[in-house]
Amino acid sequence: MISLVPRKDISLALTVMTPVIAITLTLVVGAIIFATLGYDPLQALYQFFVAPVSRPDQVANLFVKACPLIIIASGLVFCYRANVWNIGAEGQLILGAVFSGYVALTFSDLPGWAMMPLMVFAGALGGLLWAMIPALLKTRFNTNEILVSLMLTYVAALFIDWIVRGPWRDPMSFGFPLTKMYEDAALISRIEFPGIGYLGQLHWGVVGALMLALGAWVVLARMLVGFQVKVMGFAPRAGRFAGCSPAFVTVMVLGISGAAAGVAGMVEVSANIGQLQPDISFGYGFTAIIVAFLARLNPLAVIGAGLVVALAELGGDSAQIALGMPKVVTGVFKGILLFMLLAGETFNRFHVEIRLPRSAKAKQTGG
Amino acid sequence: MKARPRANTSKDSGKKTVVAPSAHHMPLLNASGIIKRFNDFTANDDVSFSIYEGEIHALLGENGAGKSTFVKLVYGLIQPDAGVFEWRGDPVTITGPQQARDMGIGMVFQHFSLFQALTVAENIQLALPGGEPLASLSDRVRRISGEYGIGVDPDARVHNLSVGQQQRVEIMRCLLQNPSLLIMDEPTSVLTPQEAEQLFEVLRRFSDSGMAILFISHKLDEIRALSSRATVLRRGINVGTVDTDTRSARQLAEMMVGETVGYVARETPPADGDILLEISNLSRPRPTQFGTPLRDISLKARRGEILGIAGIAGNGQDELMEALIGEWRGKSNGVISLEGIDISHAGPALRRNAGIGFIPEERNGHGAVPAMSLAYNNLLTSHSLAGAVKNGVINDDAMRHAAADVATAFDVRLPNENPLASALSGGNLQKFVVGREIAKSPSVLIVSQPTWGVDVGAAMFIRAAMLDLAGKGSAVVMISQDLEEVFMIAHRIAVLYDGHLSAAIDATDLTAEKVGLLMGGSAASEALET
Secondary structure (H helix, E strand, C coil), X not given: CEEEEECXXXXXXXXXXXXXXXXXXXXXHHHHXXXXXXXXXXXXXXXXXXXXXXXXXXXXXXHHHHHHHHHHHHHHHHHHHCCCCCCCHHHHHHHHHHHXXXXXXXXXXXXXXXXXXXXXXXXXXXXXXXXXXXHHHHHHHCCCHHHHHHHHHHHHHHHHHHHHHCCCCCCCCCCCCCCCCCCHHHCCCEEEECCCEEEEEEEHHXXXXXXXXHHHHHHHHHEHHHHHHHHHHHCHHHHHHHCCCXXXXXXXXXXXXXXXXXXXHHHHHHHHHCCCCCCCCCCHHHHHHHHHXXXXXXXXXXXXXXXXXXXXXXXHHXXXXXXXXXXXXXXXXXXXXXXXXXXXXXXXXXXXXXXXXHHHHHHHHHC | CCCXXXXXXXXXXXXXXXXXXXXXXCCCEEEEEEEEEECCEEEEEEEEEEECCCCEEEEECCCCXXXXXXXXXXXXXXXXXXXXXXXXXEEECCCCHHHHHHHCEXXXXXXXXXXXXXXXXXXXXXXXXXXXXXXXXXXHHHHHHHXXXXXXXXXXXXXXXXXXXXXXXXXXXXXXXXXXXXXXXXXXXXXXXXXXXXXXXXXXXXXXXXXXXXXXXXXXXXXXXXXXXXXXXXXXXXXXXXXXXXXXXXXXXXHHHCCCCCCCCCCCCCCCCCEEEEEEEEEECCCCCCCCCEEEEEEEEECCCEEEEEXXXXXXXXXXXXXXXXXXXXXXXCEEEECCEECCCCCHHHHHHCCEEEECCCCECCCECCCCEXXXXXXXXXXXXXXXXXXXXXXXXXXXXXXXXXXXXXXXXXXXXXXXXXXXXXXXXXXXXHHXXXXXXXXXXXXXXXXXXXXXXXXXXXXXXXXXXXXXXXXXXXXXXXXXXXXXXXXXXXXXXXXXXXCCEEHHHCCHHHHHHHHCXXXXXXXXXX
């Protein structure tokens, strides 16, 4: 029988080395796969890991790519810590984009100082309200939030599709499913470094994302609200004993993660796209789930995990462009990377115990 | 002290007088040098003894002494690391419960595994191999039931049966496989004294028919009443196998504990202290299909007293505790008031602020969070009090100090400065959970099963701490299934039966027999006249 037994003492050195070992193993396994498929392994690995970050502006773009992942995962951490399984961040992201898009398109005359906060608020509200559907169904009727939140993602995707083809379509778009471009006040500007100028697409939303992750960490680690979330996750009965309502926590964490996903949708559109269109996200809401777990549900680690996952995404793009590698191969490689990181994390916390079957053991002791 | 518990099991009438089997008899089961380790912990350390046919053999020891480990080894649920079992003289490796049953070993667990919605016969049929038709099975159940006077009706639905009857269904399940050795894990822990006596009658008849019984208990009186020999385990070590006739209960206790057993001194409560906690006409519908409804419960707890609420598990203790903590709050079903102020609609945090401390039965996951540090476990019941949280930010230092102070004051042994609750042993964690509440000097302390699963030393410490709190002018309401404990420290005793709470009576006017009758559901007046 093989079982995972929690380690009693987790060594610091091993904790630091775990990602290094995991990435080394990824490189080895990846190289073998690339070689078998007829690609130069060194070239392929270069495209994956070095090419996307070989210039400062590319590093900046890595942060841009990680930005929505960090925002969403910072919110999801609350849900998963409380044992509430919000799988529908993608849909909440879309609703955030639609709500903030409504502000941008309807009140297009607003000055920037009023427009930005209002759009952030609208984005958060959109995601929050969408997350309230699984929250209320769960607390009222004990439905499964995994199913409801996941299914609502498809509803959200069809909703934005309809809205940009129908009521909100720009009459001047020549029939394309696009809204009007946002006014400048509704766009998140790029960061201008004195003496250097712009660095890639690096925008103020990235700064916001980092602050959000930091804020999430403070709330979770230092504040009573975060404590209640953790208690509910560890021992719901102890949470009730402490005087905290499970329904309240469920609604709260779904609200927080929905709002975060909504803000991510707003940032993604305002910083990178500039108008609403049928596809505004590349599965960020789903990828962020991996980011949250890669970070072991720690909001500060979410930043690093977001960057790693973003690198895998950009590396995949770069390998596709430079080497003509099929998308499925880059997908496999990304999968191996995440698998190795999560496996390394698991083996860091647990050790494997293999017990001989009873008959074999009996023979040993008997003989 | 007149109210010293005297379970009626100590009656000598009907006691089996089996002479200690002589050496030339072949033992039914012989254990020699049994060792079982769990990681660094040695649960059984070189345990050796024999059980003979027709013998009622008690396995005696404190919680955690290794009794359950040993019977699990005999029943094949776990495998020994060293040592040999011999069955009728032949060495055997018992690889699993199926083999144990085939050999002729039956086991009745402390916790039953019956499907509540099925009939007795259906439950038994599910447990037996071979798929015997219900009709013939029911006949066999009736016949065996008559033969031994067990009184099990094969057509009854399990959820209509009392705990004692359910236990007999479990016994019947074993009997149908004709065991030569029946293992019973703490069979009386869920029974009233009267039900226990009935069980003993049945067990004696089994033993007369040649069946051996290995009987786990830590209750000395019943061991002396029922068994001829006892093997005492202490911290996994076999302290000795003795004839129960030659030892007093106190001598057995000292073998079990390894030190002179102490008793807590109970002082007389001040007469007519102020009423601190009053419950009037509290009712609650049954929370789950197999839960117990609370029926019109009223009680008054006075300053300076410990009010004991006795009763067998499953008679509404959990439901009452939830209502008292405020985890469950009714719309208009009765009133709970603290020093005259209605707190029926306040949640747990408000009730704590008002000055009530709560200690639930289950420490892991209810009273404490195993995966969190002691400082955070202190926060669990302090977050609504002054100094714990400022502007939503937790005062970590204050919580750490408070936890450390509790540990010092209540002799909680810590592996490091601020360990996870899961790193503490059961007794240590219970001392922490109790200390955490008492340290706040609550005017009312409501506690359920304060010493469940705790070693004797820690149990005495906890009882002394509760007496001390009452002595300082608080009221303590103690729900406990341990009758000995209730008699030891409670000033007044009420009994919870099927969701009804009897009137509280001065402990000095009560005997274990009377409380036992109330625990079995007799009306108060009737019980007091007997």
